[in-house]
Amino acid sequence: MNSRTVIPVTTGDAVVPTGHAAPRRTRRRARGARFALGLALPPLVWQLAFFIGPLLVLVAMTFWSVKMFRLTPDLALGNWTHLLSSSFFWDAYLYTFWVAALSAVLASVLALPVSYALARKVSPRLQRLAILLLIVTFFTSYPVRTYAWQIVFSPSGILNSLLALIGVEPILILNTTSATVVGFLTLTMPLVILIQTFAIASVDQRLIEAAYNLGCSHGRTLFTVLFPSARIGLILAGTFAFVLSFGDYISPALLGGSRPPTLSILLTDQVKSGNHWPRAAVVAVTMILTLLTVVLGMLALAYRKKGAAA
Amino acid sequence: MNPAKPRPNLWLYGYVGVIFAFVFTPIITTVVFAFDVNRYPSLPMGGLTLDWFRQVLADASLSRGVRTSLSVALCSAVVATALGFAGAYVDYRYRFLGKNLYLALLTLPPLVPVVILGLAMLTFQSRIGLAGSVQGLIVGHIVLCAPFALALIRMRLASLDPDIEAAAWNLGATQLSTLRSVILPFCLPTILACLFLTAAVSFDEFMIAWFVGGTNETLPVRVLAMLQGQVSPRINAVGTLVFGLSIALVLISQLFNPGRRGRTQN
Numbered sequence: 001m002n003s004r005t006v007i008p009v010t011t012g013d014a015v016v017p018t019g020h021a022a023p024r025r026t027r028r029r030a031r032g033a034r035f036a037l038g039l040a041l042p043p044l045v046w047q048l049a050f051f052i053g054p055l056l057v058l059v060a061m062t063f064w065s066v067k068m069f070r071l072t073p074d075l076a077l078g079n080w081t082h083l084l085s086s087s088f089f090w091d092a093y094l095y096t097f098w099v100a101a102l103s104a105v106l107a108s109v110l111a112l113p114v115s116y117a118l119a120r121k122v123s124p125r126l127q128r129l130a131i132l133l134l135i136v137t138f139f140t141s142y143p144v145r146t147y148a149w150q151i152v153f154s155p156s157g158i159l160n161s162l163l164a165l166i167g168v169e170p171i172l173i174l175n176t177t178s179a180t181v182v183g184f185l186t187l188t189m190p191l192v193i194l195i196q197t198f199a200i201a202s203v204d205q206r207l208i209e210a211a212y213n214l215g216c217s218h219g220r221t222l223f224t225v226l227f228p229s230a231r232i233g234l235i236l237a238g239t240f241a242f243v244l245s246f247g248d249y250i251s252p253a254l255l256g257g258s259r260p261p262t263l264s265i266l267l268t269d270q271v272k273s274g275n276h277w278p279r280a281a282v283v284a285v286t287m288i289l290t291l292l293t294v295v296l297g298m299l300a301l302a303y304r305k306k307g308a309a310a
Numbered sequence: 311m312n313p314a315k316p317r318p319n320l321w322l323y324g325y326v327g328v329i330f331a332f333v334f335t336p337i338i339t340t341v342v343f344a345f346d347v348n349r350y351p352s353l354p355m356g357g358l359t360l361d362w363f364r365q366v367l368a369d370a371s372l373s374r375g376v377r378t379s380l381s382v383a384l385c386s387a388v389v390a391t392a393l394g395f396a397g398a399y400v401d402y403r404y405r406f407l408g409k410n411l412y413l414a415l416l417t418l419p420p421l422v423p424v425v426i427l428g429l430a431m432l433t434f435q436s437r438i439g440l441a442g443s444v445q446g447l448i449v450g451h452i453v454l455c456a457p458f459a460l461a462l463i464r465m466r467l468a469s470l471d472p473d474i475e476a477a478a479w480n481l482g483a484t485q486l487s488t489l490r491s492v493i494l495p496f497c498l499p500t501i502l503a504c505l506f507l508t509a510a511v512s513f514d515e516f517m518i519a520w521f522v523g524g525t526n527e528t529l530p531v532r533v534l535a536m537l538q539g540q541v542s543p544r545i546n547a548v549g550t551l552v553f554g555l556s557i558a559l560v561l562i563s564q565l566f567n568p569g570r571r572g573r574t575q576n
Contacts, residue, residue: 031484031485032485035485035486036400036403036404039396039399039400040396040397040400040404040412042392042393042396043393043394043396043397043400043416043456043460044412044415044416046393046452046453046456047415047416047419047453047456048415050431050434050449050450050452050453051415051418051419051453052415053434054427054430054431054433054434054435055422055430057430057433057434057437058426058429058430058433058434061433110329111329113322113325113326114325114326114329114330116322117319117322117323117325117326118326121319121322121323130330132564133330133334134333135560136557136560136561137333137334137337139510139511139514139556139557139559139560140337140514140552140553140556140557141514141516141530141533141549141552141553141556142514142516143516143530143533143534143537144336144340144533144537144545144548144549144552144553145336145337145340146336146537147340147537147545147549148335148336148337148339148340148546148549149335149336150541151339151343151351151541151546152335152336152339154350154541156350156352157351157352158339158351158352158353160352161352161353161354162353165353185332186332186333186336189329189332189333190333193329243421243423244423246423247422247423247424247425247426248423249425249517253538254537254538264423264425267425267426267429268425271429271432271521277429277433280429281429281433284425284426284429284430287423287425287426288422288426291423295421
C-alpha cells in the first residue's frame with residue numbers, strides 16, 4: 001500500500017543496520033558477537049547433537065554386527081551385502097518406489113483443478129476457509145484417519161452398504177495396493193493442494209491477461225501460461241507427496257495389509273520383531289539416499305533454465 | 311477481472327466439493343461412528359450412544375497416555391519455540407558464511423521420514439542411555455517441532471522493518487534490550503501461536519514416540535496399538551477426542567498468529 005511494500009527487499013539485506021551500528025566501538029562489537037553467538041548456537045548445537053548425531057550413528061550402525069543378540073560396533077559389510085543381494089529387499093524397494101510415485105502423480109493431477117479453483121476462482125473468504133480446513137487436517141491423527149478408511153472399506157462396511165442400496169457388487173479393496181494409495185492420498189492431498197494453490201495464486205495476473213489479449217483460448221492459457229509459470233510450486237508439491245508416501249508406515253500396514261511389504265515395514269519389522277537394528281539401518285540409509293536423489297533431481301527439474309523448457 | 315470468464319463453473323466447483331469430501335471422509339466417519347451403537351460400523355447406523363466415550367474415559371492406559379502426551383507436548387513446545395525463535399532471529403538479523411547450511415540444518419528434520427528419525431533417535435539415544443525415557447521422547451520431539459516454530463516466527467519477522475531495531479540502537483539501547491523490548495513484543499502473538507502449534511505437532515506424533523518412548527506410551531502410540539488389535543468403536547471415540555484436542559490447539563494458534571499481514575509498527 002505505501003512504503004511498507006519495500007520490506008521484503010530490506011530484510012534481504014538485514015546486515016545494513018548492523019553495519020551502521022557496529023563500527024562504533026570495538027568493545028561494542030565484541031559484545032555484539034557474543035550476543036549473536038548466544039542466539040545462533042543453541043539451535044545449532046541442539047540439531048547437531050540430536051538430529052545429525054543420530055543420523056551419523058545410523059549410518060555407522062549399518063556396518064555393525066549382531067553377535068549373540070548383542071549389538072557390537074564393527075566394520076562389517078555383511079548387513080549391506082545381505083540385504084542388497086536379497087530379492088525381498090529389492091521387491092520391497094521397487095514396490096515402495098512405484099506406489100509412492102503413483103500416489104504423487106495421482107495427488108498432483110487430482111489436486112490441480114482444486115488448487116486452480118482455490119487460487120483463481122473462489123472468493124477470498126472461501127479461499128481462507130478452504131486453506132484453514134486443509135491445514136486443520138494435518139493435525140488430525142493420521143492413524144485414526146487411516147482406521148476410518150478401514151471402516152469405510154471393510155467388506156460389510158459403509159462403502160459396501162451404500163453400494164448394496166443401489167444394487168452394485170461390493171468392492172473389496174482392503175489389504176490391496178489401492179487401499180494403500182487411498183491412504184497416501186489422504187496424507188498428501190491437503191499439502192499438495194496448499195502448495196499448488198500458493199504457486200498458482202502467485203503467478204502474475206498480467207501474464208494471464210496478456211495471453212487472453214493475444215487471443216489465447218482459456219484452456220490453452222492454463223496449460224501454456226499459467227501452469228508452466230507455477231512450475232516450481234507444482235513440482236515441489238509432487239515431490240513432497242512422494243517423500244511423505246515413500247516413508248509412510250501407517251497406510252501400507254493398516255490399509256495395504258503389509259503385503260507386499262514396503263521399506264518402512266521392513267524397517268520396523270527388523271526393529272520390533274527381528275531385533276536386527278543394523279539391517280534396519282541399511283534400509284533406512286537406502287531410503288535416505290533415494291529421497292535425496294529424488295529431491296535433488298526434482299529441484300533441478302523445477303529450477304532448470306528457461307531455455308531448456310519445452 | 312478475467313476477460314474470458316466463462317459461465318459459472320459448476321463442474322469445477324462440484325469437483326472441488328468431491329475432493330474435499332474425499333479428504334474429510336475419514337474425519338467425518340470417525341466422529342459420526344463414535345456415537346453409533348453398533349459394534350461393527352455399517353449403514354444404516356444403529357441408535358446413538360455415549361458408551362464408547364465412557365469406556366474410553368474409564369480406560370486407565372488411555373488416560374496415562376494422555377498425561378504422557380500432554381507433558382511431552384508442553385515441554386517440547388516451550389523448548390522448540392525458544393530454539394525456533396533464536397534461529398529465526400539469527401536468519402533475520404545476520405548474514406554470515408554458511409548461513410544456508412545453518413538454516414538447512416535447522417529446517418530439515420520434518421522432511422526426513424519419521425520412521426527413519428525414530429530409528430536413528432532410538433539407536434543414538436540407547437547409546438547415551440536416553441532411550442525409553444520421557445526425556446528422550448521430548449528431545450526427539452523438539453528436533454521435529456523447532457523447524458515449524460522457526461518458519462512461523464521468520465514469517466512474522468519478515469514484516470518488521472529492520473530500521474526500527476537500528477533506531478533503537480542509535481538511541482542507545484543494547485542489542486539485548488532491543489530484543490526484549492522491540493522484537494519480542496512484536497513476535498509475541500506468533501510465539502504464542504508457535505507454542506500451540508508445536509504442541510499440536512508433538513501431541514499427534516506417533517512414530518518417534520513409538521520407537522523412542524519404550525514403556526512411556528503416548529496417546530497416539532496407545533491408539534496405534536489399539537488399531538493393530540481388533541476393530542472397536544472405542545477407537546472412533548478416542549479419535550474424536552484426539553481430533554478435538556489437536557484442532558483446538560491449531561485454532562487457538564491461528565487466533566494468535568497475525569501472520570504476514572500484521573502491521574509493521576504503529
